[in-house]
Amino acid sequence: MADIRDSTGEIAHALADRRRALEAELGLTGERLGDIRAARADTVADDEHDPEGPTLAAEWSRAEGQRADTLTELADLEAAEGRLAAGTYGVCEGCGRSIPPARLAVRPAARRCVACAEASGR
Numbered sequence: 001m002a003d004i005r006d007s008t009g010e011i012a013h014a015l016a017d018r019r020r021a022l023e024a025e026l027g028l029t030g031e032r033l034g035d036i037r038a039a040r041a042d043t044v045a046d047d048e049h050d051p052e053g054p055t056l057a058a059e060w061s062r063a064e065g066q067r068a069d070t071l072t073e074l075a076d077l078e079a080a081e082g083r084l085a086a087g088t089y090g091v092c093e094g095c096g097r098s099i100p101p102a103r104l105a106v107r108p109a110a111r112r113c114v115a116c117a118e119a120s121g122r
Helices: 002-006 008-044 056-086 101-106 114-120
Strands: none
Touching: 008 056
């Protein structure tokens, strides 16, 4: 746990960087949804039977899925920032042991160690 306390500033910076990247991604996804919305309004064609590629409905569904995933990750990052401020960042919510730094490097918003994540199915 000393490693986490020693690198709190670094962790906060990494979380903030990831937040900015996700916010940019959210903006791009919003633009994509706007483009699809405009295309749907401009056309009277039945794009469900368009042999040229994915339908507007499929594109909409994909973009909405990306948007939902991004919002979920942003909420997870916000929770991680809260844990960092509270001094509980890097502590497994399942067993109370330290989450390995390698896991936090890959999943900075991780709430559980690998064993507890596997046991909970997350």
